[in-house]
Amino acid sequence: MTPRQFLLKLHGRCNLACSYCYVYEAADQSWRTKPRRMESATVRQVARRIAAHRRPGEPISVILHGGEPLLVGARHLDETLGVLRDALGGGADVALGVQTNGVLLRDPELMGVLRRYGVRVGVSLDGTARDHDRNRRFGDGRGSHAAVAEGLRALGAAENRHLYAGVLCTVDLANDPVATYEALLEFAPPRMDLLLPHGNWSAPPPGIGRRPLPPAPPGAAHGPPEGSGAVGPTPYADWLRAVFDRWYGAPRRETGIRLFEELIMLLLGGRASSEAVGTGPMDLVVVETDGTLELADSLKVAYDGAAATGLDVFRHSFADVARHPAFRTPRRSAVCGGCALERVCGGGLYAHRYKAGEDDPFAHPTVYCPDMAALIGHIRAALVRDVAALGVAR
Numbered sequence: 001m002t003p004r005q006f007l008l009k010l011h012g013r014c015n016l017a018c019s020y021c022y023v024y025e026a027a028d029q030s031w032r033t034k035p036r037r038m039e040s041a042t043v044r045q046v047a048r049r050i051a052a053h054r055r056p057g058e059p060i061s062v063i064l065h066g067g068e069p070l071l072v073g074a075r076h077l078d079e080t081l082g083v084l085r086d087a088l089g090g091g092a093d094v095a096l097g098v099q100t101n102g103v104l105l106r107d108p109e110l111m112g113v114l115r116r117y118g119v120r121v122g123v124s125l126d127g128t129a130r131d132h133d134r135n136r137r138f139g140d141g142r143g144s145h146a147a148v149a150e151g152l153r154a155l156g157a158a159e160n161r162h163l164y165a166g167v168l169c170t171v172d173l174a175n176d177p178v179a180t181y182e183a184l185l186e187f188a189p190p191r192m193d194l195l196l197p198h199g200n201w202s203a204p205p206p207g208i209g210r211r212p213l214p215p216a217p218p219g220a221a222h223g224p225p226e227g228s229g230a231v232g233p234t235p236y237a238d239w240l241r242a243v244f245d246r247w248y249g250a251p252r253r254e255t256g257i258r259l260f261e262e263l264i265m266l267l268l269g270g271r272a273s274s275e276a277v278g279t280g281p282m283d284l285v286v287v288e289t290d291g292t293l294e295l296a297d298s299l300k301v302a303y304d305g306a307a308a309t310g311l312d313v314f315r316h317s318f319a320d321v322a323r324h325p326a327f328r329t330p331r332r333s334a335v336c337g338g339c340a341l342e343r344v345c346g347g348g349l350y351a352h353r354y355k356a357g358e359d360d361p362f363a364h365p366t367v368y369c370p371d372m373a374a375l376i377g378h379i380r381a382a383l384v385r386d387v388a389a390l391g392v393a394r
Contacts, residue, residue, distance in 0.1 A: 003318050003327075005284040006050055006062045007297075010069040010080060011037045012289040016101050016144055019135045020170060022198045023067065028300035028307065037072050038289045043080050045313045046287050047087035053318035054088075061095040062088070064119075065286075070104040074113050081117040090118075097122065097165060101136070103144055105151030111160060120165040121155055123148065125187070127169060127180035135172065152187045166191035166256075173207040173235055177242040184255075191256040194243065196236060196276075198301040201355035201367050207235050213355075213364060237374035244375075248382060263379050266344040277372075279346040282329070285321050287313060293321055298351040302361070306354075329362075336365050345372045 012034050014024070023031055038046075054060050062084055070077065081096065088094045102123040104110055114121060125148055126132040133143025155164050167189040169180065184192055199205030201213070244260055262272035272278035275296060286294040286307065293311040300307055309326045321327055329350070336342040347353060348366020355364055366372060 002322055003053065003283055003285045004058070004060050006046070006060065007065050007284060007286045008038060008043075008046060008062060008069075009034075009066060009286065009288045010064045010077075011067040011071040013071065014066060014068045014101070015071060015103055015138065016068070016136055017139045018137070020197055022298060022301050026198070026301040027203075028302075028304045030300075030305070030308070031067075034292075035289045037076070038080075038287075038291075040076075040079060040083070042289070042291045042313070043083050044087075045291060047083050049313050049318055051087040057093055059093045059095070060088075061097060064096075064098040066099075068101055068104070069098055070100050070107075070110055074107070074109040077110065078113045078116070081113065081119065085117060095120065099124070099168070100151075101144065102148035102151035102155075105154050106147065108154075111154060114163055115160060119163060121163050122165045122193075123152055123155065123167050125152070125167045125169060125184060126172065127175050128183040131172065131175040131180060131183075134174070135170075149187070156188060164190055166193065166258075168193045168195060170195045170197055171236060171239055172197070173239055177239045178246050181243045181246055189255055191258060193258040194240065196349075196352070196368055196371075198298055198351060199367055200302060200352055201364060202357075203301065204367060205236075208233070208367075232370050234371045234374040236368060236371040237378070240371075240375050241378045244379060244382075260379065263344060263376060264383065267376070267380050267383055276349045277344065277346055279343060282327065285318065285327070295326055296351070298349060301351055302354040303356070306351075335363055339365075341373055341376050344376055345369075348372055 012031050013036050014021070017024075019025065050060070050062070064080070072080070084096065096117055097120040098114065099122045102125065105121070105123070124136070126136055129143070129145040129149075132145040132148070136144050136148075138144055152167075154160065167184050167187065169184060169192060171194055172180075181192075197205045201210075204210055240259070243257070247254070247257055247260065258274065259276070262274050262277055266272050266278050275282065275284065282296075284296055286297055288294060291313040293309055293313065293316065294307040295309065297307055309321075309324055311320060311324060336345070336347045339345070345366070348368055350362060352366040352368060353362045353364045355361055
C-alpha cells in the first residue's frame with residue numbers, strides 16, 4: 001500500500017444530523033474525544049509528511065472532509081489550502097478536493113477561497129426534496145434540501161462550474177430510483193456516485209434483514225457460489241438496475257455514474273479506482289483532526305476502534321503507514337476466490353464484510369453479495385447485447 005489519497009478531517013463536527021451518518025450514528029464514537037477542527041500546526045505537519053512521502057510527478061489527491069469541512073470558515077480554509085499548496089505545489093499532479101453537505105456553499109467568501117485554489121467540490125444530495133429531507137436534516141429537524149439546492153446553484157454558476165466534481169447520493173430503498181436520478185440531474189452534475197448504505201452481517205443495511213452467509217465455493221470458508229453468486233431477494237440491485245437502465249438507455253450521455261462506469265471498466269478487463277469494487281490496492285489514508293492516521297472511516301460501522309492504527313503524523317511518516325499491517329490488508333476477499341465475479345466485485349467494500357464474534361471478522365464477502373452479483377450480471381448482459389449488436393452492424 002502506497003498512500004496516494006489523503007483524506008483530511010478538517011472539521012470533526014457537522015451542521016446536519018443525518019439519520020444514517022457513519023461518523024456520529026455508528027459503532028465507533030471516537031469523534032467525541034477528538035478536537036473540533038484540525039489546527040494549523042497539525043495541517044502544517046500533515047503537509048510536510050505528504051511532501052516528504054510523494055515521488056516527484058506522482059499524482060496524489062488531498063480531500064478535505066469531516067464532519068462538515070467548511071465549518072472551519074473562510075479564513076482557516078484559506079490558511080489550510082495555502083499551507084498545502086506551498087508544501088505540495090500547484091501542478092496538475094496535485095488534486096485538491098472537498099466533500100461537503102453543500103449547505104455552506106451559499107457563502108460567497110467560502111466559494112471565493114475554493115475558487116482561488118481550484119478545489120474540486122463534491123456535494124451530498126439524496127434526490128427529491130421530500131426524499132432528501134427524510135434523512136438529511138438540521139439538528140432542529142428542519143430539512144436541508146433548500147439550502148443544499150441554493151449551494152448547488154452557486155457551485156453551478158459560470159464562475160464556479162469548473163470546480164463542480166459531482167454529487168454523492170446514498171441509496172434509500174424508500175425512494176423511487178428513477179425519480180431520484182432525475183432529481184439529481186436537475187443540478188447538472190458532471191458525475192454522480194451512488195453509495196450503498198453502510199451495513200454488515202451483524203448490523204444489516206435497511207431493507208434486507210439478517211441474511212445467511214452465501215454458500216462457500218470449493219476450498220473457501222464462505223463466499224458466493226460459482227457462477228452468478230446471486231440467490232434470494234436483491235432489493236439494492238433492483239433499485240440500481242432501474243437507475244442503470246434509465247442512465248444507460250438515454251439517447252445522449254447525461255452524466256457519469258461512478259459505480260456503473262467502474263463495473264463496466266472491470267467487466268471489459270480494465271481496472272477501477274473505487275474501494276467499493278475491484279481488487280486494486282488500497283491507497284487511502286485518513287488523517288483525523290488530531291493528526292491520528294486511520295483506515296477508511298467506513299469501518300466505523302463495524303466496531304469502536306475498527307479504523308484506528310495507533311499512528312499519527314507527529315511520530316510517524318507515510319512510509320510507516322505503508323508498512324503498517326492494517327494498511328497492508330489485501331483488497332480482494334480471500335474467501336471469494338471460487339466466485340466467477342471475484343475480479344469485478346472484489347468482495348465488496350471491506351467494511352461491509354464484517355461479522356462480529358469471529359477470529360477474522362472480515363473474512364466474508366460483502367453483505368450485499370447477492371445484490372452485487374445481480375447488478376453485475378445485469379450490466380454484463382447489457383454490454384454483451386451491445387457488443388453483439390456492434391458486430392452485426394459491421
